Amino acid sequence: MLCPSLAALSLQSSTPEALRVVNLLQERNLLPPGPIPAPTPCLPQDLQKINCNPEVFRSTLTSIPQTQSLLNKAKLPLGLLLHPFKDLSQLPVVTSSTIVRCRSCRTYINPFVSFLDQRRWKCNLCYRVNDVPEEFMYNPVSRSYGEPHKRPEVQNATIEFIAPSEYMLRPPQPAVYLFVLDVSHNAVETGYLNMVCQSLLDNINALPGDSRTKIGFITFDSTIHFYNLQEGLSQPQMLIVSDIEDIFLPTPDSLLVNLSECKELVQDLLKSLPNLFEKTMETQSALGPALQAAFKLLSPTGGRMSVFQTQLPNLGVGALKSREDPNQRASAKDIQHLSPATDFYKKLALDCSGQQVAVDLFLLSAQYCDLASLGCISRYSAGSVYYYPSYHHAHNPAQVERFQKDLKRYLTRKIGFEAVMRIRCTKGLSIHTFHGNFFVRSTDLLSLPNVNPDAGFAVQMSIEENLLDMQVVSFQAALLYTSSKGERRIRVHTMCLPVVNSLSDIFAGADVQAITGLLASMAVDRSVSASLSDARDAMTNAAIDSLASYRQSVLTIQQPGLLAPACLRLFPLYILALLKQKAFRTGTSTRLDDRVFAMCQLKYQPLAYLMLMIHPALYRVDDLTDEGALNINERTIPQPRVQQLSVEKLSREGAFLMDAGMVIYLWVGRNCNPNFLTQVLGVPNYTAVPQNLYLLPELDTAESQRTRAFIGWLRDQRPFFPTLHVIRDESQLKANFMQNMIEDRTESALSYYEFLLHLQQQISK
Amino acid sequence: MVTLTMIARVEDGLPLAASMQEDEQSGRDLQQYQNQAKQLFRKLNAQSPSRCTLEAGDMAFHYLIEQGVCYLALCEASFPKKTVFAYLEDLQTEFHDQYGRRVPTVSRPYSFIEFDTYIQKTKKSYIDSRARRNLGSINTELHDVQRIMVANIEEVLQRGEALSALDTKASNLSSLSKKYRSDAKYLNTRSTYAKVAAGAVFFITLIVYVRFWWL
Numbered sequence: 017m018l019c020p021s022l023a024a025l026s027l028q029s030s031t032p033e034a035l036r037v038v039n040l041l042q043e044r045n046l047l048p049p050g051p052i053p054a055p056t057p058c059l060p061q062d063l064q065k066i067n068c069n070p071e072v073f074r075s076t077l078t079s080i081p082q083t084q085s086l087l088n089k090a091k092l093p094l095g096l097l098l099h100p101f102k103d104l105s106q107l108p109v110v111t112s113s114t115i116v117r118c119r120s121c122r123t124y125i126n127p128f129v130s131f132l133d134q135r136r137w138k139c140n141l142c143y144r145v146n147d148v149p150e151e152f153m154y155n156p157v158s159r160s161y162g163e164p165h166k167r168p169e170v171q172n173a174t175i176e177f178i179a180p181s182e183y184m185l186r187p188p189q190p191a192v193y194l195f196v197l198d199v200s201h202n203a204v205e206t207g208y209l210n211m212v213c214q215s216l217l218d219n220i221n222a223l224p225g226d227s228r229t230k231i232g233f234i235t236f237d238s239t240i241h242f243y244n245l246q247e248g249l250s251q252p253q254m255l256i257v258s259d260i261e262d263i264f265l266p267t268p269d270s271l272l273v274n275l276s277e278c279k280e281l282v283q284d285l286l287k288s289l290p291n292l293f294e295k296t297m298e299t300q301s302a303l304g305p306a307l308q309a310a311f312k313l314l315s316p317t318g319g320r321m322s323v324f325q326t327q328l329p330n331l332g333v334g335a336l337k338s339r340e341d342p343n344q345r346a347s348a349k350d351i352q353h354l355s356p357a358t359d360f361y362k363k364l365a366l367d368c369s370g371q372q373v374a375v376d377l378f379l380l381s382a383q384y385c386d387l388a389s390l391g392c393i394s395r396y397s398a399g400s401v402y403y404y405p406s407y408h409h410a411h412n413p414a415q416v417e418r419f420q421k422d423l424k425r426y427l428t429r430k431i432g433f434e435a436v437m438r439i440r441c442t443k444g445l446s447i448h449t450f451h452g453n454f455f456v457r458s459t460d461l462l463s464l465p466n467v468n469p470d471a472g473f474a475v476q477m478s479i480e481e482n483l484l485d486m487q488v489v490s491f492q493a494a495l496l497y498t499s500s501k502g503e504r505r506i507r508v509h510t511m512c513l514p515v516v517n518s519l520s521d522i523f524a525g526a527d528v529q530a531i532t533g534l535l536a537s538m539a540v541d542r543s544v545s546a547s548l549s550d551a552r553d554a555m556t557n558a559a560i561d562s563l564a565s566y567r568q569s570v571l572t573i574q575q576p577g578l579l580a581p582a583c584l585r586l587f588p589l590y591i592l593a594l595l596k597q598k599a600f601r602t603g604t605s606t607r608l609d610d611r612v613f614a615m616c617q618l619k620y621q622p623l624a625y626l627m628l629m630i631h632p633a634l635y636r637v638d639d640l641t642d643e644g645a646l647n648i649n650e651r652t653i654p655q656p657r658v659q660q661l662s663v664e665k666l667s668r669e670g671a672f673l674m675d676a677g678m679v680i681y682l683w684v685g686r687n688c689n690p691n692f693l694t695q696v697l698g699v700p701n702y703t704a705v706p707q708n709l710y711l712l713p714e715l716d717t718a719e720s721q722r723t724r725a726f727i728g729w730l731r732d733q734r735p736f737f738p739t740l741h742v743i744r745d746e747s748q749l750k751a752n753f754m755q756n757m758i759e760d761r762t763e764s765a766l767s768y769y770e771f772l773l774h775l776q777q778q779i780s781k
Numbered sequence: 782m783v784t785l786t787m788i789a790r791v792e793d794g795l796p797l798a799a800s801m802q803e804d805e806q807s808g809r810d811l812q813q814y815q816n817q818a819k820q821l822f823r824k825l826n827a828q829s830p831s832r833c834t835l836e837a838g839d840m841a842f843h844y845l846i847e848q849g850v851c852y853l854a855l856c857e858a859s860f861p862k863k864t865v866f867a868y869l870e871d872l873q874t875e876f877h878d879q880y881g882r883r884v885p886t887v888s889r890p891y892s893f894i895e896f897d898t899y900i901q902k903t904k905k906s907y908i909d910s911r912a913r914r915n916l917g918s919i920n921t922e923l924h925d926v927q928r929i930m931v932a933n934i935e936e937v938l939q940r941g942e943a944l945s946a947l948d949t950k951a952s953n954l955s956s957l958s959k960k961y962r963s964d965a966k967y968l969n970t971r972s973t974y975a976k977v978a979a980g981a982v983f984f985i986t987l988i989v990y991v992r993f994w995w996l
Contacts, residue, residue, distance in 0.1 A: 111888065111889065113888070178889055179890075180890055181795070181796050181819070181890035181891070184891075185812070186801060186815070187787075187796070187798075187799035187800070187801060187891055187894060187897075188891055188894055190894075190897070226895055227895045227898060228895055228897055228898055274898055277898075316802075502891060502894040502895070503889065503891075504890070504891075
């Protein structure tokens with residue numbers, strides 16, 4: 017991509033691709049055929065080569081404005097989106113006795129510092145000159161002396177250090193896992209307990225940890241049940257505490273036991289647990305007291321608490337009332353009850369955070385569960401929320417498969433304990449708002465009792481001092497954590513971006529996906545603190561203001577129509593997609609818990625999966641060919657073209673696959689190609705397509721293999737498991753499928769073209 | 782009650798294993814004791830006594846050095862020394878068996894953190910009062926109480942030394958200032974005498990002058 021500054025040098029200033037003017041009202045085919053890559057910052061080759069991977073660290077504007085007033089003129093948000101603990105295939109690890117850091121701002125040495133001579137280096141965040149310590153002059157990788165700039169810390173933007181003992185407040189904690197299970201009648205009915213116990217039995221040897229790993233179980237209905245798993249007992253012993261007003265632990269130890277020493281007892285317990293409560297008639301759920309008991313158990317060491325809940329907690333402290341009014345689900349005005357009803361869960365989450373305990377919540381209910389209040393327990397303790405509405409082992413097999421696969425990932429994925437993260441940026445820039453699941457301890461220190469590889473974070477920045485005389489600015493995220501094997505490590509990511517002082521350069525470097533992701537997080541905050549309609553207006557205004565600014569300040573030739581730079585051509589489409597997203601839509605019936613969960617996901621998911629949630633990818637799959645296919649692990653994976661989300665693109669004669677992140681729909685047209693029906697679905701004609709098909713049959717035909725390879729490839733790219741639903745015209749899920757057709761008009765929302773006209777009208781005012 | 786157990790390499794103070802018993806009573810001060818323990822490890826060398834008890838307020842540190850590894854335990858000052866040292870010896874034997882050979886080779890802190898499990902089990906068996914009575918027989922080996930030097934932790938961390946140096950300096954200063962005071966008084970009186978003498982001489986001269994001139 018030709019950088020604007022270079023373009024200006026050439027006699028015939030050819031506009032770089034990013035700034036090509038697009039008239040959105042005329043050009044209909046805006047979507048590229050495949051996934052959209054992250055924009056490359058306009059840096060010299062040698063800097064860009066070692067720059068941080070955009071999957072880990074991404075900015076909304078890849079060219080940073082020089083002054084705050086310039087940023088205000090552009091009307092685009094400035095922020096960073098991070099995925100710091102992402103599973104990486106290649107991660108350099110450094111074991112060094114000295115970790116070189118700037119003396120004043122404590123930045124870790126990184127590829128973007130400058131060496132004044134062999135003995136001194138200049139920090140790229142605060143510009144202080146530091147001395148190179150003697151040990152750093154020797155490069156262990158190349159066994160050479162006197163070339164500190166060749167060391168791995170200065171050659172890699174993403175690196176992990178083994179931390180010396182000064183980085184530990186206490187000896188590294190062991191991996192401690194506590195499972196808190198709802199065993200009321202409702203819970204046993206859904207059959208989730210069988211799945212959890214079976215999953216644990218299958219994965220018990222794959223739980224991350226070492227010989228110190230501890231495990232414990234608490235079950236609850238109207239009383240709390242603890243399990244004594246002391247080594248030497250012939251079978252697990254259940255201890256019931258019925259005084260839920262004043263919870264205490266019945267025995268001082270043996271409730272959390274060493275996994276390797278008591279494995280047989282744990283396995284016995286898991287095998288017998290579903291049967292213990294088979295005939296229960298308890299309908300009450302004392303979640304609050306159970307959480308307090310679990311906290312008491314975990315607070316000496318810290319660890320992870322996994323809570324499984326299937327109904328509204330209605331007993332003891334933290335009991336909640338049903339606040340949802342079903343008649344208001346399709347309200348065209350404001351949605352109420354998006355904020356927590358009680359601060360019990362937030363307070364408990366903060367206490368947990370202080371003791372290095374993270375709480376993950378699995379909600380498997382059919383009725384309203386006030387996720388807006390319950391979600392707080394995970395949000396402030398760096399946990400995650402999983403939601404399986406209407407989970408039932410017999411009636412909803414697709415959810416069952418999803419739960420099983422998600423559990424496997426949850427139990428076996430990498431985990432970090434007692435972590436803190438700090439994000440630093442060059443002098444002149446400052447961070448003011450943080451998005452994600454954590455607790456902000458002091459101005460910029462994020463407390464993460466657990467850090468997992470599926471969590472994304474975002475921050476918003478402002479320019480406090482003008483960035484004069486600076487060519488580039490840098491950002492560094494440092495994550496200090498204890499691995500599951502008791503090693504204290506520091507993962508450092510550093511990113512470098514150029515500084516520009518013209519509005520057109522800022523627009524040329526805009527990253528439309530990152531901007532959309534950040535706006536989504538900001539809109540969630542606005543919905544809760546102000547109102548949903550405020551948030552919706554703010555999102556629309558973001559599109560209006562930025563395009564108006566482009567039109568007034570950057571465009572040299574005024575043309576009619578709605579003009580946008582090529583890099584922002586998808587911006588109105590994404591804004592419309594956000595307005596129609598479950599989290600923000602009005603006028604269409606949306607259950608309150610579904611809406612709140614969508615909001616939680618918007619703040620938690622890393623950008624790549626977030627974009628699929630916001631703007632699903634639609635492919636035609638009845639005519640898959642090997643043309644342009646990828647060859648991965650000796651499997652040929654077809655690459656069909658991405659289609660626009662409009663029924664205009666659907667055809668009765670075809671079958672279409674929609675990838676919406678957490679769910680994949682396969683829509684079969686009424687007059688679908690009979691070849692597809694027989695070769696892929698294994699049915700003779702359309703009427704024989706089963707209603708609730710969620711698994712493609714493994715047929716030996718080329719078409720079946722291609723289709724399954726494609727779906728498998730889509731699924732492999734993400735850590736959670738999307739369910740597959742095959743939809744016919746009469747299917748119940750057809751409405752969900754159609755709701756994702758963002759470009760079409762509905763009774764309560766504009767079509768894409770109408771939205772563009774609306775924007776144009778607002779801009780010309 | 783043993784609150785904190787730490788095992789470190791004597792040569793450089795690198796922590797090898799540790800076990801902490803946090804409960805509502807000990808809580809906050811544990812951070813301070815941990816820091817003292819870390820500082821202590823750094824001050825140890827080949828000349829340090831192989832067994833020692835250090836008082837620190839209402840808690841006490843007990844340590845034992847064997848084969849270049851220091852085993853440290855923090856407990857209440859009232860806790861019987863015999864029990865603690867029996868406990869530390871138990872840890873020493875087991876740790877040396879399992880990890881003794883690898884101690885000089887590691888560089889990462891807490892490389893043997895997995896020893897924590899054994900530490901916790903051993904701690905329980907020594908705290909249990911019934912076990913304590915049984916220890917009487919084991920402790921007949923620990924008859925050489927004189928080997929255990931008792932000192933104050935502040936002194937060991939050389940704050941005490943600095944204080945006593947300061948003390949001597951201060952007393953020196955006070956005696957010097959007393960001397961100065963007496964010297965100054967003496968000088969004062971001398972100058973007063975000198976002034977009086979000068980005045981007297983002038984007066985006498987005047988009288989003699991008047992007497993011989995006028996009469």
